[in-house]
Amino acid sequence: MAYVNAPVRKKDAMSLVTGKPVYVEDQIPKNALVVKLLRSPHANAFITSIDKTAAMKVPGVVCILTHEDAPKSRFTTAGQTYPEPSPYDRLILDRHLRCAGDPVAIVAAETAQAAERAVRMIKVKYDVREPLLDFRKAKDNPILVHPEDDFKALCPVGADNKRNLCSTDVFEIGDVEKELAACDVVCTRTYHTKANNQAMMETFRTFTYLDEYGRLTVVSSTQVPFHVRRILSNALEIKKSQIRVIKPRIGGGFGAKQSVVSELFPALVTMKTGRPASIIYTREESMTNGSPRHEMQMTVRVGADQSGVIRVIDLYALSNAGAYGDHGPTTIGLVSHKSLSLYGGLSAARFACDVVYTNTMGGGAYRGYGATQGIFAVEAAVSEIAAKLSMDPCEIREKNMVAEGQIMHTYYGEPCNSCALDRCMQKAKEMMQWNEKYPRKVLENGHIRSVGVAMAMQGSGISGVDIGSVEIRLNDDGFYTLLVGCTDMGTGCDTILSQMAADCLECDIDNIAVRGVDTDQSPYDTGSYASSTTYVTGMAVVKTCESLRKKIIEMGASMLGVSVDEVSFDGKRVYVIADENRSVTISEIGYASYEGHNHCLSASESHSSPVSPPPFMVGMAEIDLDPLTGEVNVIDYVGVVDCGTVINKNLARVQTEGGIVQGIGMALYEDIRYSERGTMQNNSFMQYKIPSRLDLNTIRVAFESSYEPTGPFGAKSIGELVINTPSPAIVDAIYNATGLWFDTLPVRAEDIALGLLKK
Amino acid sequence: MFTAQNYVMASSLEEAYTFNQKKANAILGGGCFLRLSKKRIHTLIDLSALSLDKIEEFDEEFRIGAMVTLRDVETNDALRASFGDGFYEMVRHIVGVQFRNCATIGGSLAARFGFSDILTFLLALDCEVELAHAGRMPLCEYAAMKPDRDVLACLYVKKNGRRAVYQTVRQTKTDIPVLACAVSVLNGEYRAVVGARPARAMAVSFDPADPDWISKTVNAFSFGSNMRASEEYRRHLAVVLLTRAYNAIREE
């Protein structure tokens, strides 16, 4: 294998680093209308009237659309496989405004200035209602976020809009109460994680136009082009066959763009006016009306015996869907599946959950997708029970961690076919010099140096649901075209899949021309989310290459006038095994396939996996804590990852480093906050701080690979896993420094300093 | 962002002053903070042609023009020779180099932001400002005034041997401060400045010989709560940072 497991440069790298115009905004047609939105200042209100007369008179304004102009079919903007588990609870424009910033009117004008002016001149009368902002009070609250009768859930997720319920569920394995009663130590704590913004550098953006066939073409910064096609069809009440979606290069997603956010508005304008239209979300809009991580409150009960064997975990999670249920019923599932399953020897486990509607911004998909919240709660609780047992937090994990060969009862009963979690722990301890550093050292300046640990897992694609397809064509002269429907969002999947194809076809990677995504031309793929691309679409590449090789061999054999059993293919030529001098080159086969044949050489295969094998990780944080100011400085972070076979060493490492840093932000300062009226307070990069390069020191990454038999080349996923360890590892380190457990994220310097004062 | 209809390059300070008397007009500093406003400006007044972008050293003082950028004061050798790392410490946390290449000393002082690092540190030194009409006045007097329509031309920093130490706590390294403190000393006379309370920076003098100096000093300031911190934490931090700054200056 020449390319798999090598640090291959991304195929699009040089165009990105030289600033080529490859993103949505760089390609907007010159005559496109500029679309701006009038947004609700209220978190809960009904529109009683809209007067757009004055606004329509602004020179350059072409159209102003309100709820009266918009289609009336409810839909979800969650990018999921149909039938979506997320309830159909939205309209493009609704009379009922359910969170601050909900769209009231769409303005399209020749210039941004004209559109902005018109937005200011629309006169709206609101019937303002009291907003429901505290998700802990939402269930059965008299304030209903979705009182409408046409609310519907396509899947049995327990949705009940008359109770503010987006979803509810419960499962139990064994007898939890009996096990808890039999434990020597039980640790109970309620954890609270906040909504976080993905803060990808490129905000939401889309442009639309009618093509030469009169079809709606949507060029958008999205992770889910095929889902966008279906969602737009639902929302606009037009046929799916009338829509084409194109994804150019996109400036980061992290799950944010697994929802339809900006696409609807220019699409409606183009449908109404026939003209190209574009929308570029401001950073403020991206912050206030994006698709953030769900805020959750989780109560964990962990029971263990005196020797540190964890026997039972009971977990209840309450999730804030916000105003709309996108990804609400699905994120909640990962809270338990991907936390409880870290522990292989549980005699009993229970998970119950409620996902509730409130008048805050609707949630969405953010890297980790519920696993991040659940793993924080469970891992923090496991560290606490270790402390109660006076046990090293690594030791309790070594004693209880899931191992290869076990059946994961809290993970759909899937077998654990590949797991190097034990080696990850060992390696992380060596790299961190854990035994020397644990638990703490007090420095001369009074600062405390301490360490903390956490484990994590995720899935690899959505088992039995999502699919990836690819097509590979042999062209004249013997180069290949690789068509993919998954979405490279900077992660490098176009390159990673080309690496696999090049190895399977035994050719130079430059001989693979890769192209994605255009729903008219790319083979169907559910999109890049749920850590699926390398594992699911990668397997489709392997299968497609096998089919294509077969066709190449057939063609070569027929050109040589022998049977297929008599020849072999080495990537460069098909040759007769018994007489290697008799051969045809791949170039000759390519040319020949283009002349007088009934079939060009092309193969396309799809792949969907019945399992979702988890990648695993151990994270360790070393912090410097100033006990007087409470400031925490993460001076070193070690992440050791088992993602199965590493396909691209550089890209896997950068994924890990980037995920860890996002996780550090979540642990220490990222926190979406609302005013008493329900408007977001930190709606900019000035107020919502993400880590700068001064906020970190070293991040050290290593890989301890297992081999996943169901994955391409033995690979599993990596993209989401890597955000999950920082919060629990840092909270553990803070405990080891201060003796205080913090259960609410982010843990701010203020909490620590005042906590120590009150100790 | 703001909108502006007209633009004038002022040819004299007096002309800038005249234009600035209209409430709809505004002086253009570096543009970094002005762009946060949604003001509808009639005329933008540019001071770029008035040679206010110089740092000049005289026997008794420095004169720093209003259009001098934060990056200029950060990297100026003469300021470093007189005040050590002081000016560098004052601005190093402010966003990034590109931002500091734009933002100006004049803009930072005239806005009198509560969170201002610059105002907090400079109040620890002996400074005056010069205004187009009001002339020279102590910085502490200027800082306490409500923003008015006069034009800030330059800042004077006395080279009288006063030493200052600047300490802050921030949520992230490039965020505005949760609390900003400076302590300075000249001939045994000590001064404490606290900014980002979150209200504007203020200076008080103190006598470290008094065993209660720290509580008395901290009690001289009012503190409040906002998104970044509570009043209680800020009060606690003031004790910690002023003590540290005092110890640092004593050890110098």
Next chain:
Amino acid sequence: MVVTITVNGTKYTDDISPDLPLLDYVRSKGCLSVKRGCETSNCGLCTVHLDGKPVLSCSVLAVRANGRQVTTLEGLEEEARAFGAFLADEGGEQCGFCSPGFIMNVLAMAHELDDPTDEEIREYLAGNLCRCTGYQSQLRAIRKYLTSKKEG
């Protein structure tokens, strides 16, 4: 107001609105590498050189560039390729959306600082946010680039 601005060596004379940010001006001249990532002067994506100094083109008004030299990544193609290759070999460009502004500031830093320490590099580039990489690969790329420049 009529201004004359040199963008990447080409002199343009235009009648522009006084509130036009330099960012939008250079994009209108085809310099599409220059990106906008925020409205609060915090992200560094829009970094260009104004008379050789790195500035935020979102905050500098185009009128302020009157009579001056503006350089964007398009004007430094060769240097961008030279450093960009190191970045690409670390996988440190990722989504690439912050790369142009980041590279403009790296090139400014390479001119301004001699032999910077890691801490000095971090501090110089603190105003360039990146959400993908966690910054480590960028630092590795800068180190290798500076070493290769030194070795000539």
